[in-house]
Amino acid sequence: MSDWPEPAVDYVQAIADTKLVLGHRNAQWSLAGPSLEDDIGGASAAQEEIGHFRQFVNELASQGREKDWLNGKRNAEEFNNAACLDRIDGDWPAYVASIAPADRAAWYMIDSIAVEHLDGLITKMGEDEYFHLEYHDARLETLAEDDPEGIQSTLETTLPQALAFIGPAEYDKETDPLIQAGFTNRSITEIREAFEEHYRNLFAETDVSLDGVDWDAPVREEWDEVRRRVGGGSIGEADARQLRGTENELFAMD
Amino acid sequence: MSSARQRVDDASSPVHASEFVEQRRAEASAYEEYLWDVVDEIPDPHIPVSLVEMAMIYDIEANDGDVVVEMTYPCMGCPAYDMIQNDIESCLTVLDGVDNVDVEVVWDPVWSKEMLTAEVKEKMRKSGISL
Amino acid sequence: MKYEVFARINQGDETLHIGNVRAQNDRLARMYAHNTFDEEDWNYLAVVRAEDLIEVTGERPTARVSADE
Numbered sequence: 072m073s074d075w076p077e078p079a080v081d082y083v084q085a086i087a088d089t090k091l092v093l094g095h096r097n098a099q100w101s102l103a104g105p106s107l108e109d110d111i112g113g114a115s116a117a118q119e120e121i122g123h124f125r126q127f128v129n130e131l132a133s134q135g136r137e138k139d140w141l142n143g144k145r146n147a148e149e150f151n152n153a154a155c156l157d158r159i160d161g162d163w164p165a166y167v168a169s170i171a172p173a174d175r176a177a178w179y180m181i182d183s184i185a186v187e188h189l190d191g192l193i194t195k196m197g198e199d200e201y202f203h204l205e206y207h208d209a210r211l212e213t214l215a216e217d218d219p220e221g222i223q224s225t226l227e228t229t230l231p232q233a234l235a236f237i238g239p240a241e242y243d244k245e246t247d248p249l250i251q252a253g254f255t256n257r258s259i260t261e262i263r264e265a266f267e268e269h270y271r272n273l274f275a276e277t278d279v280s281l282d283g284v285d286w287d288a289p290v291r292e293e294w295d296e297v298r299r300r301v302g303g304g305s306i307g308e309a310d311a312r313q314l315r316g317t318e319n320e321l322f323a324m325d
Numbered sequence: 326m327s328s329a330r331q332r333v334d335d336a337s338s339p340v341h342a343s344e345f346v347e348q349r350r351a352e353a354s355a356y357e358e359y360l361w362d363v364v365d366e367i368p369d370p371h372i373p374v375s376l377v378e379m380a381m382i383y384d385i386e387a388n389d390g391d392v393v394v395e396m397t398y399p400c401m402g403c404p405a406y407d408m409i410q411n412d413i414e415s416c417l418t419v420l421d422g423v424d425n426v427d428v429e430v431v432w433d434p435v436w437s438k439e440m441l442t443a444e445v446k447e448k449m450r451k452s453g454i455s456l
Numbered sequence: 457m458k459y460e461v462f463a464r465i466n467q468g469d470e471t472l473h474i475g476n477v478r479a480q481n482d483r484l485a486r487m488y489a490h491n492t493f494d495e496e497d498w499n500y501l502a503v504v505r506a507e508d509l510i511e512v513t514g515e516r517p518t519a520r521v522s523a524d525e
Contacts, residue, residue, distance in 0.1 A: 118402035118404065119400075119401060119402040120402075121402060122400065122401035122402025122403065122406070123401060123402075125401075125406065126401060126430075126432075129430070188433075190433060191431065191432035191433025191434060191435050192432040192433075194432070194435050195401055195432045195435050195436075196401065198435075199401065199402075
């Protein structure tokens with residue numbers, strides 16, 4: 072298997088960690104939904120996200136990253152997940168408005184990978200993601216009716232964080248290092264445009280205004296290209312402990 | 326930007342999907358055929374058919390004691406992911422002529438229920454499972 | 457809003473009524489049906505608003521109905 076350029080390994084690491092924390096958040100909230108159907112969907116998505124993470128772990132291990140480290144034996148600041156998943160600031164609607172942008176951004180980034188040997192893997196992930204993303208949008212539509220202020224307020228924080236996860240607007244066809252390396256076939260600029268257009272359309276007929284969203288984030292000079300965010304921050308120590316799973320090792324099958 | 330669904334629709338799949346595994350198996354040596362039969366005894370943990378019948382085993386290659394099993398899963402988030410691989414390894418490593426077993430998980434082609442033969446679908450239907 | 461859920465396993469099979477879901481809109485009803493009935497690999501899964509389901513057979517006609525009309 073050919074070696075990926077270092078920025079590509081970091082790119083996949085950030086996507087993988089976002090999947091891991093998405094799975095974790097889905098699991099944490101899977102008894103808190105307004106209906107049993109929401110909870111079933113959340114629990115099912117949790118399992119699928121962890122399945123996606125597991126495959127990325129195999130790929131990253133084949134690129135030289137250490138498997139135990141990938142599987143959680145690391146500090147909270149070493150998880151390179153989208154910042155909007157660091158914590159859920161609010162109730163169930165805030166959870167939806169936090170995970171939805173992260174999941175959509177991650178899918179757009181995965182779908183842009185142009186490595187032939189990952190084609191089947193990405194197609195398989197797309198089968199799951201169709202339902203995750205459709206569910207998130209369906210839920211955001213109803214929440215936009217029930218709680219427009221709450222959803223708007225959460226999105227004003229989480230959308231720029233998801234944009235930082237995708238990457239800076241300056242990375243177009245000519246300057247995006249992953250396009251240049253042939254690792255992706257869509258530039259960060261293109262992914263951002265599709266992402267913004269999607270959410271503008273989704274909320275166009277609702278009382279949720281996206282005018283207060285900083286669509287230009289992140290500032291290139293402040294952007295951490297490894298952790299794909301600005302201004303530091305990380306999941307909490309309790310999250311990291313749960314993801315490490317050391318307290319459950321007693322129950323693990325050898 | 327394609328949607329997830331478009332990506333799925335665009336994906337190419339074998340024309341006669343159920344023949345894919347049969348073609349791979351047809352290329353097996355006599356010894357590899359024996360290994361296929363052993364793996365065919367391992368049940369899917371969720372469904373009363375074997376891993377081979379579920380079309381999860383894509384290929385088995387044996388070379389001087391080194392055995393490589395190429396397999397896939399119907400669901401990427403399969404909770405029995407490790408258990409199934411452990412089952413394969415433990416069934417094969419005890420056999421004469423096997424020194425090392427390597428299970429490789431692949432996603433190309435993507436598994437679909439069209440890979441199941443009519444006989445297997447009927448067997449599952451009789452057990453009350455519709456696929 | 458209540459939605460009736462219909463499905464078939466294979467193309468050519470009869471489409472059967474398999475249950476119902478309650479959802480705020482059509483899009484969410486589709487996803488609820490998927491989440492709830494995903495155990496089978498359906499060839500076809502559909503939701504119909506219960507209010508749009510017009511029954512052909514129903515209660516026996518009564519004398520009052522015919523008298524009123």
